[in-house]
Amino acid sequence: MKSQPVDKAVNSLNFKAMDVAQAASASSIVFDTLRKAIIEGDLPDGTPLRQEELARMFNTSRIPVREAISRLEQQGLVSSQRYKGAVVAGISMEEVDEIFDLRALLESEVIRRAVPKISEETISAARVFCDQFTASSSPSEWGDLNRKFHCTLYEAAELPNHMNVINSILDRIDRYLRAQLALTDGMETASREHEQILQACIDGDAELAAKLTNRHVEGAKASLINFLQRER
Numbered sequence: 001m002k003s004q005p006v007d008k009a010v011n012s013l014n015f016k017a018m019d020v021a022q023a024a025s026a027s028s029i030v031f032d033t034l035r036k037a038i039i040e041g042d043l044p045d046g047t048p049l050r051q052e053e054l055a056r057m058f059n060t061s062r063i064p065v066r067e068a069i070s071r072l073e074q075q076g077l078v079s080s081q082r083y084k085g086a087v088v089a090g091i092s093m094e095e096v097d098e099i100f101d102l103r104a105l106l107e108s109e110v111i112r113r114a115v116p117k118i119s120e121e122t123i124s125a126a127r128v129f130c131d132q133f134t135a136s137s138s139p140s141e142w143g144d145l146n147r148k149f150h151c152t153l154y155e156a157a158e159l160p161n162h163m164n165v166i167n168s169i170l171d172r173i174d175r176y177l178r179a180q181l182a183l184t185d186g187m188e189t190a191s192r193e194h195e196q197i198l199q200a201c202i203d204g205d206a207e208l209a210a211k212l213t214n215r216h217v218e219g220a221k222a223s224l225i226n227f228l229q230r231e232r
Contacts, residue, residue, distance in 0.1 A: 013057070014042045027064035030054065031071050038077045038088055040140065041175040045090035049078060076172045091176060093225060100221035103169055106162060107154065108214040111197070114157035115206035123202055126152045130198055134191040139182040143174050146181075149194055153201060177220070180227045189219065 015037035034054075037043045054065045069086045072078040079089040091099075129149040136145060147170055154163060180186050193216045200209035 013037075013047070013053070026058070026060045027067040027071075030058055030060070030064055031068035033058075034068060034072060035075075035077065035171070038072070039171055039174045040143070041178060043088045045088055047088040048084055049086040049088065051086075075168060091173070093228065096173070096176075096221065096225055096228065099169055099173060100217055100224075103166070104214045104217040104221075106166060106169075107150070107217060108210040110154045110157050110159060110162050110166070111201075111213045112206045112210035113159065114154055115201055115204060115209050117158065118153065118156045118201055122152060122156050123198070126198055126201070130191075130194045133194065139178055142181050142187065143178045146177070146190065147174075153197070173224075176224055176228070179231075180220075180224045184223055184227055186220070186223055189223070190216075193219070 015033065034043070034049070043049075049069055051062045051065045051069070055062045058065070069078055073080065073086070077089055078086050081087050126149055129145050129152060133142065133145040133149055136142060147167075151163065151166070154166065181190065193212065197209055197212045197216065200212055
């Protein structure tokens with residue numbers, strides 16, 4: 001089956017939907033499409049996700065749409081509001097503070113356990129993402145490259161449950177990090193700190209890598225909170 005793109009003129013949401021009427025995994029396709037649009041900022045905070053409109057856009061029933069929205073709500077990307085129904089979830093300063101403190105604890109421990117296991121292939125892959133991040137002038141690429149750099153190193157720890165939590169957290173904050181990097185001096189700082197973390201991994205210094213990762217995450221938290229305070 002070949003899916004046909006839906007004419008964007010017939011919908012009010014800023015992402016490209018697909019005809020999934022005959023798809024066996026319609027719910028997964030709707031979920032993946034909405035998740036991508038939310039993470040990349042195409043659907044801003046507070047955007048209503050009306051089941052009837054989405055079902056029409058994807059040429060499917062409301063059942064897979066309802067299932068997709070429920071999964072997004074479980075991930076913290078969607079919330080239910082009185083009188084509005086499901087909307088793209090925003091984030092409070094308190095949540096930012098808690099989420100980044102959790103990131104700092106979790107990611108520093110994961111990289112500490114990863115360093116003794118890191119191979120030359122992993123270092124080479126991380127180097128590519130580090131260089132691509134520094135060289136990129138496209139804000140749409142920064143979030144992906146930042147995640148690929150860090151997670152390439154973390155995955156060497158062979159802790160899949162830790163990685164599931166880390167990726168879930170990054171999904172929750174990705175769109176805010178993209179905005180913060182684009183509208184502040186975050187790119188220059190992040191690039192410099194990536195180099196330091198990578199060098200610690202190359203040197204096999206697990207404690208330094210953990211310390212630098214903790215500092216990197218805490219610095220990103222401070223920058224993001226300052227950015228959100230100015231924006232709001």
